[in-house]
Amino acid sequence: MTAIADNINDLSRQILAGNIGAGARAIRWLDDGDPRGADVLSLIFPHTGRAHLIGITGPPGAGKSSLTNTLITEQRRRGRRVGVIAIDPSSPFTGGAILGDRVRMAQHTVDPDVFIRSIGTRGQAGGLSRSSHDACLVLDAMNYDVIFVETVGVGQDEIDVVALAHTTLIIGVPGLGDEVQAVKAGLMEAGDIFVINKADRDGYDDTYRQFELMLHLRAESVSRNEIDKTASAWSPPLLRAVAKRAEGTVEIVDATDAHREYLQNSGHFVKRSSHREREQFICLLREAVVDEIMEGMDEDILNSILRREIDPYTAASHELARWRGNTTS
Template identity: 45%
Template structure:
């Protein structure tokens, strides 16, 4: 059993300053954070995680702000992780989402934190999962994770959240983007924001059409012989026990105007209905197993890479020096990688 550290003890008591300090250590990749996370881990698993993702400019931050208000009215403590893009050149992040949620800054029941993606292809840094656990351990009932836009690889949120809300907006080519990005596989709820603009009804129709098409494609065809046996049995008047298909969640498509707080109550209701569905079908536990696997693999990958780079530096020089030799064709990257991998495997 992990030893409770002074910092983790303060986090468990709901100390916002302690949680902020630990999250900074996590985001900076400091090794000292591991002991604190180990101490907090047994106390996690209670918070409900809601992801919001969508194209830049879709109004995710405004919608997040309105959701905070609704959940606070229900008496729930809310944590928000706003994942901002990091510049690949400067390493800096915009971290502008907290500016748009200033009205909640003085509410002790709301804790908002910005994180940088640090160039992670999935749009979510590994630190995000650890910071969710910190918010969970400190007693937040709901954790809202607002991510960078939707892209081909940016679907990590579907594994990390219990309910994923995909925010679209008319007039931004989202109808085409939806097909490209595979957001049909990600979304538990669609929120067509800024639905007072032209094109909102068209956006809803096209999303519905794509959902129906997906449903038709996914519908399992009955085995040919089984179908004939069923037809023959019915013709002979024998009772046939038909296995009902497994329950599936049909993502609702909601029209929302977050700036005017229109449709937000209906969105909260849809989220709660999805939560009830997950509980009734046992899919919540399945989602949590999937998230645990993803986070463990990410942690393992990071540890192995750190060990490989340390070994490389000890035996072959710093990474930039090795890269220079590779660029000048003085070293074979394939042989080096294979050699390091085999040594780490021993």
């Protein structure tokens, strides 16, 4: 085994050759905000854009990791190399969920064609989508064919992450009244494929009917919206699964494959990819500009706002004008 390179040129070459240690190092640099991470990214970026990104989300404990585990097996059976990014939104330090993921996907950790990474959010706003986007790029450069991104569908940040994938899987489970409501509110729009897991549990039929109804309502509102006709050409399937017995796995992979084909044939694969890159670019730009403005900001301006001497809109445009003056002089 070759040693993992310290310099960015060699490390990038190792990443492109699929070296797992090299990929892990780059992801860590990017996660830590180490500038070497961005340098590596600039070298590997031209070699990305090929992988099929599949987001998996749903309520806590819905069986997302168990399902991902069976999906990896089926993807491997179809000859594909698989990357997994598991996001732990709640506890970047304790890593409780991360440990659970490791256990549930343990059988794949010895397979050189499967790479599983867990990433935390480190608390910063927007950090979640940035770290997961960066990690996806590294895995993409390592030539993984399919990349699963697992996140708990509880907050807007998490929904944003999976909504940026090419294909978004929403996982529901029987008997969770409130969670179904949550799914209704935030996740229905984002889903390309819906799966009701734990179909061995009581209440499956009721949950199935609820989802069916929600999908029906969604389809109606889509067909009324004539703006994006091609988007309505895909009608999201509703599937059943028992992840702990690997039931429904083949059908789910058939569906993600069909969705990929649909995206490619309709030009939406490229569209979704560019939307993703655009979001990332704007996010980075916004962060950099705000940092720079804040750095030179007059502390008193905040006090002036608090004293009602100046309103926040005027204060913001003053600060922007000051920054512009500094950058153009």
